[in-house]
Amino acid sequence: DIQMTQSPSSLSASVGDRVTITCRASQNIGSSLNWYQQKPGKAPKFLIYGASSLQSGVPSRFSGSGSGTDFTLTISSLQPEDFATYYCQQSYSTPPTFGQGTKVEIK
Amino acid sequence: EVQLVESGGGLVQPGGSLRLSCAVSGFIFSSYNMNWVRQAPGKGLEWVSYISGSSSTIYYADSVRGRFTISRDNAKNSLYLQMNSLRDQDTAVYYCARGHSTGGYRLDDWGQGTLVTVSS
Numbered sequence: 001d002i003q004m005t006q007s008p009s010s011l012s013a014s015v016g017d018r019v020t021i022t023c024r025a026s027q028n029i030g031s032s033l034n035w036y037q038q039k040p041g042k043a044p045k046f047l048i049y050g051a052s053s054l055q056s057g058v059p060s061r062f063s064g065s066g067s068g069t070d071f072t073l074t075i076s077s078l079q080p081e082d083f084a085t086y087y088c089q090q091s092y093s094t095p096p097t098f099g100q101g102t103k104v105e106i107k
Numbered sequence: 108e109v110q111l112v113e114s115g116g117g118l119v120q121p122g123g124s125l126r127l128s129c130a131v132s133g134f135i136f137s138s139y140n141m142n143w144v145r146q147a148p149g150k151g152l153e154w155v156s157y158i159s160g161s162s163s164t165i166y167y168a169d170s171v172r173g174r175f176t177i178s179r180d181n182a183k184n185s186l187y188l189q190m191n192s193l194r195d196q197d198t199a200v201y202y203c204a205r206g207h208s209t210g211g212y213r214l215d216d217w218g219q220g221t222l223v224t225v226s227s
Contacts, residue, residue: 032211034212034213034214036152036214038152042219043202043217043218043219043220044144044152044202044214044217045217046213046214046215046216046217049207049213055215087151087152089152089212089214091211091212091213094157094166094212095154095166095168095169096154096212097154098151098152098153098154099151100151101151101152
């Protein structure tokens, strides 16, 4: 199975900050990398596919980059509604696997 | 509007069985692959199972293979997960998730989840 490792596990940031989350795959997955946002008690929400393509309706302050084994999710200017846990997921092979999550908290 | 609504969760003893359902609306169900994903309390997301639109292709996570069975009824717009020989570590919120129309494991839409608690 492909292992997905996110860093950091948590971070504290203020509204307006630029935030970057890193995801590393244990092998080359090309651009088969997705990002999800989950708020407490809610289902995950799909944000980004193909490493860098924004799902319809997702604010443009979210962006993704990377290929191969190293990927990043960037929030250019953190908003109050962005405080949540973010997961990366590889869709390159079965089983699809998720990172352990990065919790973005209010500083 | 795409909607996915899970049901069937509850408290069950170790070794017991439970059948989860996911009722969908707002899209042509038979055209989409579907997945079950679970989340243990306070933990991350774990993919459980996949079924193609025609039910011709099915996959399971190693942790549930041989105990869980995924199925679907396209006439009823419903997805199912039959869970047998349940263990404490199966305790989780179970989500049904719709795959993208092009296939693969891009999970575009999720239900609200149903909680399964395995405990004596």
